[in-house]
Amino acid sequence: MSLNPKNALNFSGGPGALPEVVLNQVQQSIINVPEVGLSILGISHRSAWFEAVVRETEDNIRKLLNLPDDFHILFLQGGATQQFSQVPMTMLRGKKHAAEYLDTGYWSRKVVTEAMREGPVKVVWSGESDGYRRLPTEEELTFSPDAPYIHYVSNETVEGLQFNRVLGHDHVPRVCDMSSDFLSKPCEADKFSLIYAHAQKNIGPAGVTIVLIRDSVVQNGTKDLPAFLDYRRQIEAHSNLNTPPVFAIYVVLLVTRWLLNDIGGVEKMGEINRVKADLLFSILDNSDDFYHSWAAPEHRSDMNVAFTLPTKEIEAAFFEETRAADFSGLEGHRAIGGVRASIYNALSVSSVEKLAGFMQDFQRRHRK
Known part of the structure; x- marks a missing residue:
């Protein structure tokens, strides 16, 4: 059913x-999950069925990323924002080196x-002096061998910047926020010590954050944290220390099945995703600067295409016309404004082609 x-x-x-196939399955699960006969919204997090959901979702992520055996997979709450604090609580607290x-x-x-x-x-x-329009070259980076870890964001959602290489050296733990490009392309997960990603970009709804964490980080981390903020306790409880977001984790399971079996x-x-990004960047690059890319060409994101138009008046007309044509979510982040087309996993090539066609037509009509 469409x-x-x-x-x-x-x-x-x-x-x-x-993905539409996932939405159809979710619609059914709101009424009843076939294997259980109950609504997903009323199935106990202590049930054998949900334990199986967690195990299969873990297995699917391991398979998709070819994840080494010494990684634990957690499904946590608090969004990526909680990980901003939980990571340094675990890996930095009490350390003398920065x-x-x-x-x-x-x-x-x-x-x-x-x-x-x-x-x-x-x-x-820092990219602040360049208005956060580019990423560093290798020559601009010098890392200390004594650092407890290095941390970076693989894809900047607001500005549309994305790393296409792994940073740092193997003897210093790498931590990465992959919230907006997790499972969107191959990832050298074995080169990281901790990866975290909230689900609501590529792999599910809001409410759950996936954390991939090496056992060495768990064993060497701070020992006196509250249970909810202690990776060790969460691992022991198999992501079930307190009532987890059952619905959100179930949807992540369905998306991982889609990635494995359909994609x-x-x-x-x-x-x-590369095809989709190329479609839109081709429009930008051939518009004689009518559409102006926020990010430098060599650092553009395959997930978020951020750009501006010649005037605020033309930009307002763009949003008015896109809404009338049933496009949604194109307003840029409040931090930089402009337009942002986020083309996450579930956006089809045909949908991006429709936007590209609209943009070409809009340019012809508003060029002067």
């Missing part, structure tokens, strides 16, 4: 769109602020 067609044109920065952070955009600035509450922090590079894995997903 659901609301406007879902196919949801370019929101988050929560993002979900953790090293990159300041590459809106979200990494927030991460740095929270980390400073827990211990010494060094910002090894064919993250390598294929990455190829599809």
Whole structure:
């Protein structure tokens, strides 16, 4: 059964769109989950069925990322924002050497602020002077061998900047916020010590955050944290220390099944996402600056295409006409304004083609 067609044109920065096949399954589960005969909203988190959901979702993520055996997978609450604090609570508290952070955009600035509450922090590079329009080159980065860890955001959702390489050195733990490109393409997960990603971009609804954490980080981390903020306790409870977001985790399960069985894995997903991004960047690059990309070409994101138009009046007309054409979620983040087309996993190539066609037509009509 086909659901609301406007879902196919949801370019929101988050929560993002979900695949139609998943939405159909979710619709059914609200009434009853076939294996249980109860609504997903009323199934106990202590049930054998939910334990199986958690196990399968973990297994699917391991399979999609070829995750090493020494990683634990957690499904936590509090969003990525909680991880801004929980990571330094675990890995920085009590340390004499500074953790090293990159300041590459809106979200990494927030991460740095929270980390400073827990211990010494060094910002090894900042894009502030360039208006957060680019990322650092290798030559601009120098990391200390004594740092407890390095931290960076793989994809800056607001500015549309994305790293396509792994930073740092293997002898210093790497921590990465992958919230907006997790499972959107292949990831060298084995090179990281901790990866976290809230679900509501590519892999599910708001309410659950996936944390991949090496056992060495767990064993060496701070020992006197409250249970809810202690990775060790969460692992012992198998992500069930307190009532978890059953519905959100179930939807993540359905999305991982879709990635494995319908898409064919993250390598294929990455190829599809590259096609979508190329479609929109081609419009920007061939518009004679009518559409002006926020990010430098070499650092553009495959997930978030941020751009501006010649005047505020033309921008207002753009939003008015896109809404009339059933496009949604194209308003840029309040931090920088402009337009932002978020093309997460569930946005189809045909949906992006429709937006590209609209943009070409809009340019012809408003060029002068």
